[in-house]
Amino acid sequence: MHLDPAQLAALAAILRSGSFERAAHDLGVTQSAVSQRLKALETRVGALLVHRGQPCTGTATGRRLAAHADRIGLLEADLARDVAALAPAPRTRLRIAVNADSLATWFPDALAGMPEHLFELVIDDQDVSHDWLRRGEAVGAVTASDQPVAGCNVVTLGALRYIPTASPEFMARHFPQGVTADAIASAPMLQFNVKDRLQHNWIERVFGRAISPPSHLIASPEGFVRAARLGLGWGLNPETLVTQEIAAGQLVPLLPGAHFDTPLYWQSGRLLAEALAPLTRAIRKAARDRLRI
Amino acid sequence: MHLDPAQLAALAAILRSGSFERAAHDLGVTQSAVSQRLKALETRVGALLVHRGQPCTGTATGRRLAAHADRIGLLEADLARDVAALAPAPRTRLRIAVNADSLATWFPDALAGMPEHLFELVIDDQDVSHDWLRRGEAVGAVTASDQPVAGCNVVTLGALRYIPTASPEFMARHFPQGVTADAIASAPMLQFNVKDRLQHNWIERVFGRAISPPSHLIASPEGFVRAARLGLGWGLNPETLVTQEIAAGQLVPLLPGAHFDTPLYWQSGRLLAEALAPLTRAIRKAARDRLRI
Incomplete structure (x- = not known):
């Protein structure tokens, strides 16, 4: 099951920017190329991936595939640090589910020292933020539960x-x-x-x-x-x-x-553990500085 | 098309509290009564009104009917002020769509002087908050558009x-x-x-x-x-x-x-204009104090 990276990139750009026109601009290709790549991917997967609208939004399958594309980008960026011959991949945006009160207080501190990434912080209640992980739509989540989501590591952050x-x-x-x-x-x-x-x-x-x-x-x-x-x-x-x-x-x-x-916990996918290690360290440090132990 | 007020109240209480058990507690009736009233209303309307879950959430029709129930409550509260023989209706919660930046800055000031109401402030972008009005799920909205939603009055607030x-x-x-x-x-x-x-x-x-x-x-x-x-x-x-x-x-x-x-505008349903007049006045005053004219 190999998917075409250019098709995945087109999907991710549409969902990131909300429109075919802006996706084309961001990727430096024509709008018709973006449209064709998306259609090819939809045919390949056999499902509608994008609700065409203002803005364009992903179907459940579309969001899952875009998250997959972001993860590949993350692994490639990690690889490019180790294999000098590879050009660094364009920065992918990491989606993290955070409860609103963490975002309003200590969480941004963790991201300040990581200029190599772009972040998308989605807000949800700490009791349900692990649903984002379970659906595979976020690479990590601040959760109220220490019960690991399948395939995830759990780090205790403090209260x-x-x-x-x-x-x-x-x-x-x-x-x-x-x-x-x-x-x-x-x-x-x-x-x-x-x-x-x-x-x-x-x-x-x-x-x-x-x-x-x-x-x-x-x-x-x-x-x-x-x-x-x-x-x-x-x-x-x-x-x-x-x-x-x-x-x-x-x-x-x-x-x-x-x-x-x-009490709050940081959960993130085990497959991405190495690529996410610097982020996990930064989150632990911010938590140590700002949460109750 | 008359709907049973007790059935509507059961629906509204379930969606407000998120569970049948808490709805029963809030209404002071048994859980089985809540369940029967909801089922009767679903039969009457011929549609599922509540997704049973943790928490229970409304279907599109269910949310629309609950908003209808809230509006009737608002009109009854207004009536009780004028007709002394009527007991004041229990406080209904008014749902208002507000952009996040207004909620973080000037909007709460408007609500401070209105202890007779409970509020539900739903957050949405100022460019789309009028969708809540259009769907009939909010009694008023702070919008970026001065184009009135059908059936709504528009008040200029400032910038x-x-x-x-x-x-x-x-x-x-x-x-x-x-x-x-x-x-x-x-x-x-x-x-x-x-x-x-x-x-x-x-x-x-x-x-x-x-x-x-x-x-x-x-x-x-x-x-x-x-x-x-x-x-x-x-x-x-x-x-x-x-x-x-x-x-x-x-x-x-x-x-x-x-x-x-x-620029921001306040839009609210014309049918509720009289009942909402004190709220509209309070919002205009807060806007005058805190926004640019």
Whole structure:
């Protein structure tokens, strides 16, 4: 099962840029060449690979094949470092699944020292980011689970610490008798999206039972902090995003000393372990500097 | 075409909470009642409404019906304000489509004064957020287009100002001869996702032609700022997110006085205009305070 590299490159360029025209520009070929290569690949595979639209997006099979192309590029770049006669391959973009709070806090630090790569950081909940690995659409993922995805290595990173916070006005209005189970049940809560159970898990740990407060859904770490400061609701914010606000009295921890640690792991494909070793080292270092051990 | 309110409420609660069990808890009924109501509604409509899973998610028809239920709740809450004999309806969650940069900067301010509502803020590019309105899945959207979606009113909000920035080290390394078209073509650029054409549009305005630099895809406003500070690439950042960094010399504008203004609009359903009037007022006020006119 050998696939034509030029056809794979055409597919990857279309999905990266979102259009046939820009893919042609990026590859330095005509638009008709891009179109023919894609059609040949679709015939070869026997499946539609690209939804033609604004922008063009990949079908499940198309995304899987493009990820395959990116991986080959990664292995070729690694090879070119060792075999001097080979020209370095053009830089491929590495897709990594990261939870939004890691991306907003410590994760970019890991990528700063790696100018040889381009990155695509896709955001997903840490509880589901391993799905990207399982579908083969990312080369690595920051996950909440230490259960390895088939074919992947797991590295322990440390814990992202969260503090449950609210504005002083919110505390006075909704928790005049303190943060009781009754008060928690009716005070508006912030939630990232319906998949986010962080606040619920904290409630269950503190009060010993499940409570479902009314909640705002705000899928943005900095939107979360702003919403808490503005008194829309209380929520668990990454420690490093609220240090200043807590010091300035704009946000108050719900309970003294309350925090919630989420352990994080780095999982990446075993076949790519050597090619990804510098990235894995950089991620471990950033985690050591910025996460709780 | 009258639909049973209890059945609609069951559907909305399942999609809001992501599970039958939590929906039952939220509605104060048994899980079997929730399950029966959903099945009855699916029979009535003749379509699957919920993908059973972890979490449960809506089918296209299911999401449309849940949005309908939320809208009825909104109209009932509005009615209860005027007809004293009616008990206030339970708070429904208003889904609003917002671009990530607005959510990270000025938009939460608009919601702070509206404790009578719960909000779900879905993030999408400002160029496509009106699709949420068109599909009927959001009651309002912050859009980049002043072309009204069918059945919607359009309010001009002002412009979000962006500054193209990079770290001083990045400037010295990639733009030693200044920001020329040749240098822009090879320096790594930051891009939110493939739909994001903001950087490309700025390049075209400045250099008079289309250029596609190599780019990192980082779908996070604060990840964008951090990546720029760390020297991963240059990118257009919302003015208010980089004021401090520019003052401290951690980020430098690519060209003196360079900025890029994106006009934003608020669109919302005409049928809900009266019920949404306080929200529309609050959004206009926040925009007046925080956007460029």
